[in-house]
Amino acid sequence: MPAKRVLMRKIKRTLELRIVFKLSNCAIAHNEVVSCGSVPWILERVKVPVQTSPLTKWVTDADEEQVFHPHA
Numbered sequence: 001m002p003a004k005r006v007l008m009r010k011i012k013r014t015l016e017l018r019i020v021f022k023l024s025n026c027a028i029a030h031n032e033v034v035s036c037g038s039v040p041w042i043l044e045r046v047k048v049p050v051q052t053s054p055l056t057k058w059v060t061d062a063d064e065e066q067v068f069h070p071h072a
Contacts, residue, residue: 006038008061014042
């Protein structure tokens with residue numbers, strides 16, 4: 001059975017909580033009601049240095065869909 005997809009709004013919120021608020025994986029998971037295992041998966045897919053990267057507001061949802069769910 002394939003894994004359940006993470007909603008794009010949750011991915012964006014996860015990135016915001018990590019980059020802007022510098023929360024831990026478990027704190028992000030608790031805030032977003034996703035598993036602790038989903039947070040590192042999201043951050044690994046982005047492949048950006050979390051400490052220095054600003055949120056990219058010019059990236060479209062379609063671009064993010066391709067990064068996070070390429071085979072959909």
